[in-house]
Amino acid sequence: MSKPVTIIMIEDDEGHARLIERNIRRSGVNNEIMPFTNGTDAVNYLFGSDGSALDHKGHALLILLDLNLPDMTGIDxxxxxxxxxxxxxxxxxxxxxxxxxxEIKRCYELGCNVYITKPVNYDSFANAIRQLGLFFSVIQVPSAAT
Amino acid sequence: MRRRAVGQVLLLAAGFLVLVAISALSVIFVNKAREDSGLVVHTVEVENQINALLLEIRRAESAARGYLLTLGPEFLSDHTAAVATVMPAVEKLAQATADNPAQVENARKLRIAIERRLDQFAREMDFVRQNQPAGAVALVREAAAENSSGAIREVALALRAEEERLFAARNIAADRSQRIASAVTIAGSGLVIALAGISIFLVRRSARARDRAEAQLRDNNLNLEATVDERTADLREANNEIQRFAYIVSHDLRSPLVNIMGFTSELEELRADIFRRIAALGRAVGSAPVPVLAGDAEPDLEGADKQLSLDFAEALGFIKSSIAKMDRLISAILNLTREGRREFEPVRIDTRELIEAIVTTVAHQAAEAEAQIRIEPLPEIVSDRLALEQIFSNLIDNALKYLKPGVPGDISVRGRTKIGFAIFEVADNGRGIDPKDHQRIFDLFRRAGTQDKPGQGIGLAHVRALVRRLGGTMSVQSELNNGSTFTITLPIQWTASNRNRDT
Structure with missing residues (x-):
């Protein structure tokens, strides 16, 4: 990624988070990855204390989102x-x-850009994440609106 | 209830008995009254006869005197006529009074007296005819002195007195008979009216009881319906709960499985790294020439190290295959719950066409198994198309899958209708199912017989769940080595009603 894009990873399962991070790294993506293990922390970081997300003005973010979180649903x-x-x-x-x-339909309707199902088969899983990493390395991520 | 009915029958029977008794008694008493009246009339008649007899004797006497005085022949003929009627009258009287011993005696006396008097008359007449009027007059005087007529009158009076006594007695008897008859009639009528009253009372009481019972029954029915609705709602709720539970559980089981699988794979890579290093170290110690290891190739190990590496690989292999199996099971549960939540849509289905389409898709498998599939005429039904497809393709798949090795398969699909239901049969000549497994094969993840074919034990469980949701039933007839017949009964006109609405 050309710009310093921060990857926000919201994933309650630390094992999954570790596997995802590892495989993204294996695909050659070296951007900062910020892991969050619950929805509340992630929301606080994303939207700030006033809920306006003003802190991220001008930053380039990419969000990796799990739907099944302990404290809220990823859909929210x-x-x-x-x-x-x-x-x-x-x-x-x-x-x-x-x-x-x-569920998939609903996510796209709400504006999700990519929907990926985690395969249990690890080869498929690793492959999917690596391809996602490759995808990250080529896509252009805009800065947040100024 | 039963006792009351018996009581009413007894009451009716009693009423009839009373009526019959009254009728019989009335007949008896009326007859008695008639007899009594007849006797009274008889007495009067006897009295009349006595009077008539006395009159005739008087007439004979006065005619005889007239003849003596005038010698006129009209007196003689009058006398003769009167005498001629006397004896028959006496006979008649004797007959009429034959029933009474006292009267018989009186009649006998009367007869003697009259015979004597008639004898006197005859002798008087003889004197007159012989022109000896003096003799006749003497006889008349003699008779007057003897007072033979008076004797006749006395006996006749006795007769009459007896008859009058009888008359009075019989009159009283007749009156009594009539009184008794009317009393019996009145008492009987009263009894009948009383019985009728009791009957009416009982009938009204049982009618009220019946009305109450009917009302109770209606209430009970309403309660029952309410209870059934409540239970149905509970069941539906429980069913939904199970569906959600199964979905969430199977879904959440997947997450840790991803980790187990992922880190097992990571371990596998680590293993390769470790044993490569062990190999390298081993060679370094043995001061052998160090070979260049190419990529992921298995390192060249010896003895205990090789065994260790193999054990490691074996353990990882078991873990991975178990995870794969668990993943398949969880997927199956997820699919089943998803299927359970799908809305069914009733449409008219040409079953034969539907099954022909299925047979086309399995034509390749059928050719491999040297099996022929025969489709007999099938009834059209209204049902959910996708569900029906899944049902029949599962059954036909199974039939093809479990044929007897080396025996050409013969699979037939038959159908018929019976009172609102369509009955389908999928029969094969395959390996069959042991009767003890007939229940088991419909359970989730359970299979029967030789486990030489791939499968999860889901198909029949799924089929049965679908059939039930379509308001039908299914069963199997089979013996080991003798083929199987799966029978499915579905409503001909299925409407997406209660079963489907919120499952």
Whole structure:
């Protein structure tokens, strides 16, 4: 990624987080990855104390989002991100175990950019994440609106 | 209830008995009254006869005197006529009073007296005819002195007195008979009216009881319906709960599985690294020439090290295959719950066409198994198309999958209708199912017989769940080595009603 894009990884399962990070690194992506293991911390970081997300004005963010979080659903975070004027341009990759077609449809309707189901088969999983890393390395991420 | 009915029958029977008794008694008493009246009439008649007899005797006497005085022939003929009627009248009287011993005696006396008097008359007439009027007059005087007519009158009076006594007695008897008859009638009528009253009372009481019972029954029915609705709602709720539970559990089981699988794979890579280093170290110690290891190639190990490496690989292999299996099971549960939440849509289905389409898709498998699939005429039904496809393709798949090795398969799909239901049969000549496994094969993840074919034990569980949701039932008839017949009964006109609405 040309600009210093920060990858926000919201994933409650630390094992998954570790595997995702490892495989992204293996694909040659060296951007900063900020892991969050629950929705509340992630929301606090993303939207700041006043909920306006003003802190991220001008920053380039890419959000990796799990839908099944202990304290809230990823869908709520997705909705808020896409409704926020600073964050709505940030690409959101939903990476979750759910492969329910209703859920997938709903996420795209809310503005998610990519939806990936975590395969249990590790080769597939690793492959998917590496390809995602390759994808990250070529996509252009805009800065948050100024 | 039963006792009351018996009581009413008894009451009715009693009423009838009373009526019959009254009728019989009335007939008896009326007959008695008639007899009594007949006797009274008879007495009057006897009295009349006595009077008539006395009159005739008087007439004979006065005619005889007239003849004596005038010798006129009209007196003689009058006398003769009167005498001629006397004896028959006496006979008649004797007959009429034959029933009474006292009267019989009186009648006998009367007869003697009259015979004597008639004898006197005859002798008087003889004197007159012989022109000896003096003799006749003497006879008349003699008769007057003897007072033979008076004797006749006395006996006749006795007769009459007896008859009058009888008359009075019989009159009283007749009156009594009539009184008794009317009393019996009145008492009987009263009894009948009383019984009728009791009957009406009982009938009204049981009618009220019946009304109450009916009302109770209606209430019970309403309660029952309410209870059934409540239970159905509970069941539906429980079913939804299970669906959600199964979904969440199977979903959440996947997450740790990803980790287990992921880190097992990481371990596998670590293993390769470790044993490569062990190999390198081993060679360094043995001061052998160090070979250049090419990439991921298995390091060249010896003895205990090689065994260690193999054990390591074996353990990892078991872990991975188990995870893969667990993943398949969880996927199956997820698919089943997803299927359970799908809305069914009733449409008219040409079943034969649907099954022909399925047979086309399995044509390759059928050719490999040297099996032929025969489709007999099938009824059209209204049901959910996708569900029906899944049901029949599962059954036909199974039939093809579990044929007897070396025996050409013969699979037939039959159908018929019966009172609102369509009955389908999928029959094969395959390896069959032991009767003890007939229940088991419908359970999730359970299979039966030789486990030589791939499968999760899901198909029939799924089929049965679908059939139930479509308001039908399914069963199997089979014996080991003798083929199987799966029977599915589905409603011909299925409507997406209660079962489907919120499952």
């Amino acid at each position: 975070i997705l909705r808020r991100v896409k409704e926020n004027k600073y964050l709505k341009c940030a690409p959101v990759v939903v990476l979750t175990t759910t492969d329910d077609s209703q």
